[in-house]
Amino acid sequence: MQYTAGVRRTASVLAAAAAAAALMTGCTPSGDAGAAGEPSQSVQSPVPGATAGGSGAGGTGSAKPAASVSPTVSGGKAKPCTSDDVKVTEARQAAVRPPGTGTGAAIVAVANVSKSTCTLQGFPTVAGAGNGSPDKNVPLTTAHSGSATLVSLAPGARAWTKLTFVNVQGEADGYCESGATPASFPTLVVGVPGAGAHQTALDDGVLALCDNKATVTAYAATKPS
Known part of the structure; x- marks a missing residue:
């Protein structure tokens, strides 16, 4: 019958359409297969300068703490003495001095009064304190005797210098x-290289000298005579 044949052709067309639809359901454009059923994943661009395991900008690793570094002075050596570290502890006439009736020569000691070792090196400056006032200093012209070496002063240790004057006759x-007219000063102002100037009095009289000159030795660990 024509009716039956038409039904069969219609059924065949519907079946073919259904099959085509089924095939289309399992396909997506190229490169996106499975995208509908999987979560999206973001990719982070590498940060310039960041290293694996580092915590730079955008990094996810944990950074190692920086090592603690304690500052050192001169490669771990003792620091130079400052004006707060030293103090004049002795000033007396030297046993060996030029002949005359003035002071002739004086031995001066500076001690480390701090709680840590410090160093000094060099020659003293010398001035007479007019009227006992360091503000009225009369600087003496100094000539150096010998050479200077580094002196390491532990707490309480001393360094010595000898001052020799043009003596009064x-x-x-x-x-x-x-x-010239002799000069006399009740106190001296003695300079320590890098550690300021320190006023002191002789333990036996006043400083009396000629020509405002002195010959000085460098500070040393050995007491001169």
């Missing part, structure tokens, strides 16, 4: 061989 007020 004669009795009473005396006189200077140069014809």
Whole structure:
């Protein structure tokens, strides 16, 4: 019958359409297969300068803490003495001094009064303190005797210098061989290289000298005579 044949053709067309639809359901455009059923994944661009395991900007690793570094002075050596580290602890006439009736020569000691070792090196400066006031200093012209070496001072240790003056001659007020007028000062102002100037008095009298000159030795660990 024509009716039956038409039904069969219609059924065949419907079946073919259904099969085509089924095939289309399992396909997606190229490169996106499975995208509908899987979560999306973001990719982070590498941060310039970041290293694996580092915690730079955008990094996810944990950074190792920086090592603690304690500052050292001069490669671990003792620091130079400062004005707060040292103090004049002795100033007396030297046993060996030029002949005359003035002071002649003086031995001066500076001690490390701090709680740590420090170093000093060099020659002292010398001035007479006019009227006992360091603000009225009369600087002496100094000549250096010998060479300077580094002196390491432990707490309480001393360094020494010897000051030799142009001595006053004669009795009473005396006189200077140069014809200058003798000078006298109740106190001295002694400089320590890098550690300031320190005022001190001789333990036996005042400083009396000629020509405002002195010959000085460098600070040393050995007490001069």
